[in-house]
Amino acid sequence: MIRIEDLRFRYGEGDFQLRIPELAVESGTTTAFIGPSGSGKTTLLNLIAGIIRPEKGRVETRGVEVSGLSDEERRRFRITTVGLVFQEFELLEYLTVLDNILLPYRIHSALTLDSSVRERARSLAERVGISDKLDRHPRRLSQGERQRVAVCRAVLTDPPLLLTDEPTGNLDPVNRERVLDILFDYVEDSGTTLVSVTHDHEILTRFGRVMDFRDFHAFGEAGSGAAGGAS
Template structure:
């Protein structure tokens, strides 16, 4: 059984009397331990699909099934709890809290996800994850002292500290140069395999597609065949 099943998902936005269908009956299955890249021109619907899969907005029609449960039929609070405990997010910019150290960024995420680990165990887990992303030596640093690549590494650590099942990555390398982009994608690929996470990624950068297990091309709100 697929970890994620997206069935006949449609999304329509209304602007006055004008209705615009952004997604036009999307069907997609996501398996564990894979990186799936969504590509397409601006306006093709790829970011809308990612946010719907992540429970950040509702479908107009269709269903999103995660671990056998229908997210579409859940209350906002039920979806929020799944998002906090089972999903991780990485965006184009790291969006780190400026007055928290690297270690404190991860501690905050554990609090948000309602981690059941004791404080001593949380410290050990934070150290382990920071070592995985190569940032343990910067655990006491504040965001203002970090490079762009270091900030994104911390953002990835924050996204996986609570052991999510799915990592949603929206243009995770768009703000980085070519070398740092490759470093970050190598890190995402290695973590996806090591931790058996499913990664759904939106990208415009064709060089990043070589890191994906599957590439889904979107055009005009549909999956291109």
């Protein structure tokens, strides 16, 4: 599903450099990236999604070498293949909950918004318990509700790869469990690959595999993947 070879990335002329000799994530698995702030977890997520390009090396997702795609091709790749959930939710304040969920269908011609998509959005909202808030704007929602909207937006396109950055970072324990239930239920039902960056050690047991960026070694499914490294 995801294959990384000899990856190197640096932000400008800064000291930080991400180096990953080899990494593989299989389809349909759930993987957590953990490690201290600044160790490169989110950067790796962005590289996998094609938001940024590596200085060197290959990032291949579902047989596509993302790092070799043009800017516009990578956008098309993301909108059709990747579902993204951000730590700060990144909902648009001027759109209602329903419009926020439908957003991917309005910003790229690769996706067509029709009645079936709307129906699916409503169905997802119902599944995560926000169907009565579809006409509200994000500022009138609780943190947990906003995160659920973000999850709905990420999975609406039925992406084979779901990347989440601190999906429970801003949530209380009850909402944390609720969002995780939603994510893992969805992954289980759809067979989607889930890669998640987290600081929350309490949720690690729910992932099939955990990669620690601190000691550059993957743990969990021993020997199932190569180590990542950050320096």
